[in-house]
Amino acid sequence: MTNERRVLVHNDRAxxxxxxxxxxxxxxxxxxxQKQRVNVVLEGGRVAMDVLRQVNENPARDSVDWSRVHFWWGDERFVPTGDAERNDAKARDALLDHIDVPASNIHPMPAADGELxxxxxxxxxxxELRANPDGDLGMPRFDITFLGVGPDGHTASLFPEHPEVLEKDAxxxxxxxxxxxxxxxxxxxRPALNSSRRIWVEIAGADKASSLGLALAGAAYSEVPIAGIKGRRRTVxxxxxxxxxxxxxxxxxxSY
Incomplete structure (x- = not known):
C-alpha cells in the first residue's frame, strides 16, 4: 500500500x-x-467552500449516486444549530442542500443549543462514528478527507502546543x-484523521506558505499539527x- 505525499500547484485559488x-x-x-458506500470528511475553510460550490455547479454533479455517500466533519464550532459559523451550515448552503442526499447520510457534530x-x-x-463501522476499523472508513491549514499550521481544531494534538486513543x-x-x-x-485512505489538503494564500514549508520539511506535529497528518494511501x-x-x-x- 502506498503512503505518499504530493503537492499540486495551481495558478490561483479559483x-x-x-x-x-x-x-x-x-x-x-x-x-x-468499487464499493457500496463512500465516506467523505468535510471542513469549513474558505477554500473548502469554494470547492463545494464548484461541485454544486459542475454538470457532473448529478452523475453521482449521492444516496450512497456519507458526509462527516473534521471539526466543528460549538455554537447553536444553523449558526453561520458552523461548518455544517456552510456546507449545506454550498452543496448539501442542493443534492439528493438522504438526511441520514449527513452526520453533523452536535450543536451548542442541544442538551449535551x-x-x-x-x-x-x-x-456515532463507532456505530457506523465500514470495514475493519470499527468506525467509518474515510475514503476522502478534506482538510485546511491555518497560518499557524493548525488543521481541523488541532492547534499548536495544545493537548488535543497529542491524543493517541480517542x-x-x-x-x-x-x-x-x-x-x-x-x-x-490525529488517529481518526490518519485512518483516512486519502487526505486532500487545500491551501491558498501567502500566509500559509510557511506552515506548508515546515510541514513538508518534517516539523514536529506538536508545533505544526498538519505535519502529523498523513492518509493511509495518499496525502495530496x-x-x-x-x-x-x-x-x-x-x-x-x-500530475496526480
Missing part, C-alpha cells in the same frame, strides 16, 4: 477550487463502482480555549502559487 471539485466528482464515481455539554457532544460524535475530543474563535469546538483527533496538498512559495521544487508533482 483554479485550485475548480480542479479539486472536478477531481472529487471523478473519484467519488470511481469509488462507488461540550464534553458529552464530543463523546456522542465518537459514539477519535473525537472537545476543545476549549481555542486560539481561533469561537473558543469551544469539537475535533477529530492542493495549493495555489502563493502558498507554494516555500515548497522545494522536487516535492511538486506535475
Amino acid at each position: 483554479a485550485l477550487a475548480a480542479s479539486l471539485a472536478a477531481r472529487f466528482l471523478t473519484k467519488v464515481v470511481d469509488l462507488l463502482d 455539554s461540550l464534553d458529552d457532544a464530543a463523546a456522542a460524535y465518537e459514539a 477519535l473525537v475530543l472537545p476543545v476549549r480555549n481555542s486560539p481561533k474563535p469561537p473558543p469551544e469546538r469539537i475535533t477529530l483527533t 496538498f492542493f495549493v495555489d502559487r502563493e502558498a507554494a512559495a516555500e515548497v522545494p521544487e522536487n516535492l511538486i508533482s506535475q
Whole structure:
C-alpha cells in the first residue's frame, strides 16, 4: 500500500477550487463502482467552500449516486444549530442542500443549543462514528478527507502546543480555549484523521506558505499539527502559487 505525499500547484485559488471539485466528482464515481458506500470528511475553510460550490455547479454533479455517500466533519464550532459559523451550515448552503442526499447520510457534530455539554457532544460524535463501522476499523472508513491549514499550521481544531494534538486513543475530543474563535469546538483527533485512505489538503494564500514549508520539511506535529497528518494511501496538498512559495521544487508533482 502506498503512503505518499504530493503537492499540486495551481495558478490561483479559483483554479485550485475548480480542479479539486472536478477531481472529487471523478473519484467519488470511481469509488462507488468499487464499493457500496463512500465516506467523505468535510471542513469549513474558505477554500473548502469554494470547492463545494464548484461541485454544486459542475454538470457532473448529478452523475453521482449521492444516496450512497456519507458526509462527516473534521471539526466543528460549538455554537447553536444553523449558526453561520458552523461548518455544517456552510456546507449545506454550498452543496448539501442542493443534492439528493438522504438526511441520514449527513452526520453533523452536535450543536451548542442541544442538551449535551461540550464534553458529552464530543463523546456522542465518537459514539456515532463507532456505530457506523465500514470495514475493519470499527468506525467509518474515510475514503476522502478534506482538510485546511491555518497560518499557524493548525488543521481541523488541532492547534499548536495544545493537548488535543497529542491524543493517541480517542477519535473525537472537545476543545476549549481555542486560539481561533469561537473558543469551544469539537475535533477529530490525529488517529481518526490518519485512518483516512486519502487526505486532500487545500491551501491558498501567502500566509500559509510557511506552515506548508515546515510541514513538508518534517516539523514536529506538536508545533505544526498538519505535519502529523498523513492518509493511509495518499496525502495530496492542493495549493495555489502563493502558498507554494516555500515548497522545494522536487516535492511538486506535475500530475496526480
